[in-house]
Amino acid sequence: MNSFKDKVIIVTGASEGIGRALAIALAPLGCQLVISARNQQRLASLASELTILGLPPLVCAADLAQQSQCKNLIETCIARFGRLDILINNAGMTMWSRFDELTDLSVLSQIMQVNYLAPAYLSHAAIPHLKQTQGQIVAVASITGMTGVPARSGYAASKHAVIGFFDSLRIELSDDNVAVTVICPDFVVTQTHKRALDSQGLPLGTTPMQESKIMTADRCAQLMLPAIAQRKRLLITSFRGRIGRFLKIIAPGLIDKITRNAIASGR
Numbered sequence: 001m002n003s004f005k006d007k008v009i010i011v012t013g014a015s016e017g018i019g020r021a022l023a024i025a026l027a028p029l030g031c032q033l034v035i036s037a038r039n040q041q042r043l044a045s046l047a048s049e050l051t052i053l054g055l056p057p058l059v060c061a062a063d064l065a066q067q068s069q070c071k072n073l074i075e076t077c078i079a080r081f082g083r084l085d086i087l088i089n090n091a092g093m094t095m096w097s098r099f100d101e102l103t104d105l106s107v108l109s110q111i112m113q114v115n116y117l118a119p120a121y122l123s124h125a126a127i128p129h130l131k132q133t134q135g136q137i138v139a140v141a142s143i144t145g146m147t148g149v150p151a152r153s154g155y156a157a158s159k160h161a162v163i164g165f166f167d168s169l170r171i172e173l174s175d176d177n178v179a180v181t182v183i184c185p186d187f188v189v190t191q192t193h194k195r196a197l198d199s200q201g202l203p204l205g206t207t208p209m210q211e212s213k214i215m216t217a218d219r220c221a222q223l224m225l226p227a228i229a230q231r232k233r234l235l236i237t238s239f240r241g242r243i244g245r246f247l248k249i250i251a252p253g254l255i256d257k258i259t260r261n262a263i264a265s266g267r
């Protein structure tokens, strides 16, 4: 894991869940973290934890649904450290509603803004700096970016967009030796399920997941670290996700059935 030593790393969505677990896993490895999210209180509490584990992080609160705040996050990092090695696009949000029951269609644009456009805007501002360091962009997508998922149509669309975008960027940036790593987690125990927007665009408030049966955020972070260190192109965190990619080509109806069951059972 020495490959993270002295690297300047931005983690978006660091106040909760996978981003928080990833920051905690990275901190002891000698890197300089820049942590971002909207909730300043949670960022401050994470900053105290990280300072015990490693270097004090730079805290940069930002609402990434605002294009100007995406640019500002990168500029703040460069102003402070003069470089950027790894941009981890992790912040995200989801939904939990059949599309034909959705009464607030702004759910679709909100999700697209945070999950797809923000990583694109952040990457645009970061690329000149990443070319200088021959750095890396990490996109936390989802296995929902690889197949259709009921109750999550707008989320699936945003994660398909993320994968298509970053797969394209990888080719464009290969001559500059800037790596692009796409991470596709399966279900993880985090706040995202409670915060999922329902048919009226309001947070669900309770999780539909069987939390004891799905991966923890710490475990997800532990799987992500070597994939990032090795500058892998893709990490899929579950066996069903890995096998599902190939099954989808030969038996797409079976994948639809597996996905329907996963959502119905919350695991």
Ligand SMILES: NC(=O)c1ccc[n+]([C@@H]2O[C@H](COP(=O)([O-])OP(=O)(O)OC[C@H]3O[C@@H](n4cnc5c(N)ncnc54)[C@H](OP(=O)(O)O)[C@@H]3O)[C@@H](O)[C@H]2O)c1
Pocket: 012, 013, 014, 015, 016, 017, 018, 019, 036, 037, 038, 039, 040, 042, 062, 063, 064, 065, 090, 091, 092, 093, 094, 114, 140, 141, 142, 143, 184, 185, 186, 187, 188, 189, 190, 191, 192, 193, 195
């Ligand atoms: N959990 C899963 O089952 C799962 C599975 C596959 C993929 N993923 C992906 O993993 C990533 C992390 O999700 P998670 O499960 O850890 O979710 P989470 O616990 O809800 O955390 C989401 C993070 O994103 C931040 N965020 C949300 N909207 C934002 C905005 N407008 N501006 C800035 N930050 C924002 C949140 O911070 P603030 O609220 O403080 O802004 C929070 O730190 C997401 O991209 C998600 O789609 C999750």
